Amino acid sequence: MEKGNVKALLPIGVFLVLYLGLGVLFEYGMGIPMGFYNIPIVVIFLVALLVACVQNRKLPFDDKLAVMGRGIGDKTIVTMVLIFMAAGIFVGTVGRDSAESVAYLMLSVIPAEFSVLVLFVVSCFVSLAMGTSVGTITLITPIAVAVSAASGFDLPLCVASVMGGAMFGDNLSFISDTTIAACQGQGCQMKDKFRENFKIAVPAALATLAIILALSLGSDINGTVSHDYDLIQLVPYLIVLVGGIVGVNVFVVLLLGILSGSLIMV
Known part of the structure; x- marks a missing residue:
């Protein structure tokens, strides 16, 4: 040997x-x-x-x-490179506006006492759709700072909720670079990896939600954060999420997401 x-x-x-x-x-x-x-x-x-x-x-x-x-020239390597490129283009195309629209939409319709919980859920959704925990943290943390300043919630709690949600979403994302590499390397389907990770990550997320509620409920709310948002900007995220869950080829899903994001930004 x-x-x-x-x-x-x-x-x-x-x-x-x-x-x-x-x-x-x-x-x-x-x-x-x-x-x-x-x-x-x-x-x-x-x-x-x-x-x-x-x-x-x-x-x-x-x-x-x-x-x-x-x-x-190996087929697996070429496929990974193409998907990596498409994922990067998707993140660059969709960008900050779509992530902010998700956050401000939920902050506007959910009572202020659940603002920290909203930050966690928004970070989960954005990271799941974008496939990047670091990028999600970068996008949502300024909103978390604004929520803390307006409502009176502790800043470390708000930022920690964003980080936790971002890590959870990235773990389940269909376009995360680590997910793509793992699935291509092991020859398994994205949806199979999603199902297995779901069993591991969701219990941790539910425990985190319970802790966030315990720490945030009962706090004195000084104010709320409100900002304009555009529902149409959520479409690229939904395309990627739904397409990935139903088993559409990830490269096709990304191309559809990029196309929809480009049309929205025009």
């Missing part, structure tokens, strides 16, 4: 360190909105690729290119 070589993981390690490091720097150090989506991902990939090419000096460089070509 051929023994594994830990050094073979070095390119992946370089990629992760650079990606996470720059993401944290952009998002929290420099205050760039959706900082993880502003990372020069191609540059980071090329650096990691260079590290891989430097390794195993016994193999000629031309042979290394041939190995990479065969790997990149």
Whole structure:
């Protein structure tokens, strides 16, 4: 049996360190909105690729290119790349306006004493539709700050509700990058992965909702947050969610979401 070589993981390690490091720097150090989506991902990939090419000096460089070509040409890899690209375009197309419309809609129709609960549910919905917990946190946290300032709820509680909801939604999302990679790598259907994760994540979400209610109910409400919203901006999210749940191919779902989002933004 051929023994594994830990050094073979070095390119992946370089990629992760650079990606996470720059993401944290952009998002929290420099205050760039959706900082993880502003990372020069191609540059980071090329650096990691260079590290891989430097390794195993016994193999000629031309042979290394041939190995990479065969790997990149694999059907699973090509499918993942196409879906990743479509997911990124969907997030960029739908953007902040749709997420804010979801939040302000629910804040306007649900009593103010449940505002913290609304932040959790909104974050679940947006993250489930967008497939990104970090992006959802970036979009919804400013609204959480406004809710805290207007209503009197503790700011840490509001922000924690956003983070919890975002993580829950990302765990179940059909277009999350980790979900796509896991399903393509293991050869399973998105809907099957959703069903299994549902059994694990929903009990935790229900427990979180109970804790949020216990901490927030009975608080003195000083005011509410109100803002204009547009129901039509929810359509791309609904297309992705419904399409994913009924089992439509994720790439097709994303294309429909991008198309609807583009038409709305025109």
